[in-house]
Amino acid sequence: MLLANNGLTTVLLEAAVRAPLHVRITHTARLSSHALDDSGSGSGSGSGSRSALGLEAGRPCLLRRTRLVTPGGVPVSANVVVAAAGLDADVDAAMTAPQPLGYALAGRGCRLERRLLHVGHAAWPEAPDRTCASKTYVMYHAGGPLIFVRETFNPAYFPAGTDGAATAHEACPANDPARPGP
Template identity: 35%
Template structure:
C-alpha cells in the first residue's frame, strides 16, 4: 500500500535529510497571506489551529492505514525516522473535515510501528494530537520543508512536512496539505526551475 502522494510537490520539497531552518523560514515567507504563514510556521498541534481558522470543529477521517516495509515508503519519510528498509512502519492517510464534509487538510503519516502503537498514534478514530494530549505525552516538531503541492483536484495548495519527536525520538513523519479554499496558497513568483515538479 502506497499513499505517500496526492500530486507532485512544487517549491518547498527538499532532500530527505535537509531541514535547514533558514530555508524553511524563507519558504514560508513566500506565502502572501498571514494566516498561511502562521499555520505553516506553527509548532503546536495543527487541528486546533485549523479549527480556529475555519471557525468549526474538525473531525479526523482515516482514508487508509496499514503496516508496510519501510523500503516501500519514500526516503523523504524514512530517513528522518531513522528506520532501515527492513523495518516495519505504519502508513496512514487521513483528512480533517468539518461536519459539513469540507476537507480542511489531507495528511500523510509514516510512523515507527512499535512507537506508534505505544503512543496511540495508530488509533483510527482519534486525531494524533488529541491522543497525545489525553495521554499527557509531550511532543516536539522538527520542520523539514514547506511550500506548494497539488491538492487532489490539481490546484496548488500550501503544504508542510515535519517529524514529530516524543522524548527526543523521531516517531512519525507527517505531511499536511491544506485546502486552498481554506488556507490561501498565494505564493511569490518563482523561476521556471523552481516550478518543475520534484
C-alpha cells in the same frame, strides 16, 4: 502562522474555519520501510519519511492517511503520517485512533516536540490540478524521531500564495537562513 506553527495544527484549523473538525481516515497500513517512497517528490506514501525518521531497511512502519473535515464533510487538510511500529505504544495506538493525531496523542498523555522540515507547495489531493500550501515535520521524544507528518491545506480555505503574494515558503521563518532557529 499555520505553516510555522510547531504545536497542534488542528487547533489553528478549527479557529480558522470556526468549526470543530473531525478526522476521516482514508487509509491505514502496516508495511515495511522498503515500501515507503523516499523520493522527496511528495506524491508517494510517506515521501521523505524513511530518511527523516532514520528507518533502517525493512523496519515495520505504520502509515495513516487522513482528512480533517468540517461538520459538513468538507476537507480542510489532508495528512500523510508515518511512524516506526513498536517503538512507542502510545504512538502505535494514536496511529489508529478515530480522532486527529495530535488529539489522540494528547489524550494518551504523549507530548512530542515538533521539528519543521519543510514548507511549500504541493498538489491538493482532493483536486490534484490545484496547488496548495503544505508543511512537513517530524515529532520527537527524548531526542529520537517517532512520527513523520506531511500536511496539505485546502486552497479554498488557505490560498497557497501562487498569485504573486508571499508564498508559504517565503513567509516561514524556518526557510529564512538569516533568521535564527527556534
